[in-house]
Amino acid sequence: MGEDGTPSGRQERIAFMAEDAPRRQPTLDEVAELAGVSRSVASRALNNAPHVSRVKREAVERAVRRLGYVPNSTARALATRQTGAAALVVSGEDPSIFADPFFAQVIVGASAALEEADLHLMLCLAASDRGRKRVEELFRSKGADGVMLMALREDDPLARMAERATMPVVFGGRPVGSVPRWYVDVDNAGGAREATEYLISLGRTRVAALCGRLDTEAGRTRYRGYRDAMLAAGLDPFPPREGDFTESSGATAMAALLTERPDVDAVFAANDNMGVGALRALRGAGRRVPDDVAVVGFDDLAVAQVSDPPLTTVHQPIQALGREMARMLAALVNGQSPTALILPTRLVVRASA
Amino acid sequence: MGEDGTPSGRQERIAFMAEDAPRRQPTLDEVAELAGVSRSVASRALNNAPHVSRVKREAVERAVRRLGYVPNSTARALATRQTGAAALVVSGEDPSIFADPFFAQVIVGASAALEEADLHLMLCLAASDRGRKRVEELFRSKGADGVMLMALREDDPLARMAERATMPVVFGGRPVGSVPRWYVDVDNAGGAREATEYLISLGRTRVAALCGRLDTEAGRTRYRGYRDAMLAAGLDPFPPREGDFTESSGATAMAALLTERPDVDAVFAANDNMGVGALRALRGAGRRVPDDVAVVGFDDLAVAQVSDPPLTTVHQPIQALGREMARMLAALVNGQSPTALILPTRLVVRASA
DNA sequence: ATCCCAACTGGAAGCGCTCCCAGTTTTCGG
DNA sequence: CCGAAAACTGGGAGCGCTTCCAGTTGGGAT
Numbered sequence: 001m002g003e004d005g006t007p008s009g010r011q012e013r014i015a016f017m018a019e020d021a022p023r024r025q026p027t028l029d030e031v032a033e034l035a036g037v038s039r040s041v042a043s044r045a046l047n048n049a050p051h052v053s054r055v056k057r058e059a060v061e062r063a064v065r066r067l068g069y070v071p072n073s074t075a076r077a078l079a080t081r082q083t084g085a086a087a088l089v090v091s092g093e094d095p096s097i098f099a100d101p102f103f104a105q106v107i108v109g110a111s112a113a114l115e116e117a118d119l120h121l122m123l124c125l126a127a128s129d130r131g132r133k134r135v136e137e138l139f140r141s142k143g144a145d146g147v148m149l150m151a152l153r154e155d156d157p158l159a160r161m162a163e164r165a166t167m168p169v170v171f172g173g174r175p176v177g178s179v180p181r182w183y184v185d186v187d188n189a190g191g192a193r194e195a196t197e198y199l200i201s202l203g204r205t206r207v208a209a210l211c212g213r214l215d216t217e218a219g220r221t222r223y224r225g226y227r228d229a230m231l232a233a234g235l236d237p238f239p240p241r242e243g244d245f246t247e248s249s250g251a252t253a254m255a256a257l258l259t260e261r262p263d264v265d266a267v268f269a270a271n272d273n274m275g276v277g278a279l280r281a282l283r284g285a286g287r288r289v290p291d292d293v294a295v296v297g298f299d300d301l302a303v304a305q306v307s308d309p310p311l312t313t314v315h316q317p318i319q320a321l322g323r324e325m326a327r328m329l330a331a332l333v334n335g336q337s338p339t340a341l342i343l344p345t346r347l348v349v350r351a352s353a
Numbered sequence: 354m355g356e357d358g359t360p361s362g363r364q365e366r367i368a369f370m371a372e373d374a375p376r377r378q379p380t381l382d383e384v385a386e387l388a389g390v391s392r393s394v395a396s397r398a399l400n401n402a403p404h405v406s407r408v409k410r411e412a413v414e415r416a417v418r419r420l421g422y423v424p425n426s427t428a429r430a431l432a433t434r435q436t437g438a439a440a441l442v443v444s445g446e447d448p449s450i451f452a453d454p455f456f457a458q459v460i461v462g463a464s465a466a467l468e469e470a471d472l473h474l475m476l477c478l479a480a481s482d483r484g485r486k487r488v489e490e491l492f493r494s495k496g497a498d499g500v501m502l503m504a505l506r507e508d509d510p511l512a513r514m515a516e517r518a519t520m521p522v523v524f525g526g527r528p529v530g531s532v533p534r535w536y537v538d539v540d541n542a543g544g545a546r547e548a549t550e551y552l553i554s555l556g557r558t559r560v561a562a563l564c565g566r567l568d569t570e571a572g573r574t575r576y577r578g579y580r581d582a583m584l585a586a587g588l589d590p591f592p593p594r595e596g597d598f599t600e601s602s603g604a605t606a607m608a609a610l611l612t613e614r615p616d617v618d619a620v621f622a623a624n625d626n627m628g629v630g631a632l633r634a635l636r637g638a639g640r641r642v643p644d645d646v647a648v649v650g651f652d653d654l655a656v657a658q659v660s661d662p663p664l665t666t667v668h669q670p671i672q673a674l675g676r677e678m679a680r681m682l683a684a685l686v687n688g689q690s691p692t693a694l695i696l697p698t699r700l701v702v703r704a705s706a
Numbered sequence: 707a708t709c710c711c712a713a714c715t716g717g718a719a720g721c722g723c724t725c726c727c728a729g730t731t732t733t734c735g736g
Numbered sequence: 737c738c739g740a741a742a743a744c745t746g747g748g749a750g751c752g753c754t755t756c757c758a759g760t761t762g763g764g765a766t
Contacts, residue, residue: 038716070493074430075752078721099457107451123474140423391746428722431751
């Protein structure tokens, strides 16, 4: 075997099959043979490319059905240089981040849009060193056709990887201090401004801001929106009071604020968690909400509806964020040139303000 | 070109590169050439296989570094017939299922364990026809090394696909009416029994069951656990009162129950959502919890802690479920033979019982 | 009847990697 | 110092698919 010019491996495999492996997946060669055409015609027929006569096309279809043929996606990927998959990469410390309702919603939106574009969704967490290394390999080994990148911190190593990447990268939210070519963001500044203006329209004049991490773009931009609105109304903005987007940091910041500025009559919190924390601190201090102090949050997650009192908050379209990231990436993969996108926010008035 | 025996495609490409595409990813051939070894030696060195001298191994490593070489994962996949990815497939009607806190936790657990095994996570939703078709193709086109399958209904088409699959499949929870070779489940019967026994130990004798969908294994098995405990205590089990695991179905079922059996003094709900619904219906009917009617749920999701009163419930280790599914799959992919696994549950006593 | 061009076909060269195997070099006991 | 075993090397055949391109065919224009 092999001496006669016939590839010995193939020989053996066929013999093997006939004996005891009837369920091996058929290959395109076999389809072509059964259909009585050449492999290239079969390929063209499958991808309904032109230059295939009606007769042969049907013969191929028949053979495909008879054999139960399904193209091997890996081989196809190697030949076309397209994997058919997109990765959603989330940067962060904690593996539980996927359980965060925010990301869960992003995943829902992205998953739906990718299905539409016939791309598979790979989920990658760049939390540990190991995770980051795997992501880097994904980037460099062309393991996906494109990447959606979220939750970058200042000087995030993922930012460098993204720059070097040879595949399209779409950012969810802008990374700190740079404006990538392709991203989808929420109108953080506008939302914060609207919330603050609303508080001012209620007649409040001593409106404070509880900020999120100021090493994130969202944290900074929301504070900036607040400040702009205050200045525009001729009021003195409070200095930023930084938290880290958690409930407890909101409570702490609020308590400190009450000590320093007992006259505060409204609070804009950088997100719902911090808003709920503020609510708790206010309750602890015996202040009534909204009578003594009005509170507005940001996000409109489920927690805003069940808090006591329910939280007035800036709604952001999180599923849409995921969806638009995925659509943008799909467009890039298909060679189109989408443009960056900023999604609108909307104030949802509940009892807390 | 091409006349001299040199592949013309390659020729062109190299010329092209030299001129204006300096950043093409290097291939193993180029690494080998730079290191002064043959391609196979370079390959062996990379996969640190035996039969490579120390000197050459180091030469290869140096070349890899100089060129910034990263193996192309698709080519490797084709040659090894391993994709390096595992899919988590969820059956269901609603795309939002990924936002369900239950699945979010499964994803967290699976993601961590797969990272450990150096497998990528693909997320697939088999909700629409399109989704199911994509999953079928994934199965048949060998787009992943293995599949984790969850939330199968009775006669779920995914079950047939799984049977035909040529790759390992691990089930999360048993599908209805069959016991697959590999699965990870939670001790639904034991948990339900423990919950019911606890209610009985409180002196309750008219303990009702609010069931989940009886076309799911969990729904059925939890009812069975309840019934067993009742019979063992010499009490009459209530007939199953079916809901669909949602809060509103729990409220509806509870209201109906109160009409038919106003003497009920305890309720075992098939999950927390239904338990919370029952709480609402009881409050509406003016019954005190737990004084008049004690309520126990199942799952121990966040909602159980914030309900009023906080819900006594059967805790199940959801992250562990995801983790163990992933580990089992990884073991199968590596040719080992793990055995099915049933995870323990634990009663968490809060104020509602 | 002749010519030309479009439509179509299929052989063969890749895609980038792994791994078998035949061949070569090194090592070492006798 | 020799021969055989051990260690190592590298050519080459795949993996299963796409796609280029040289070549064939059919039909309408001339």
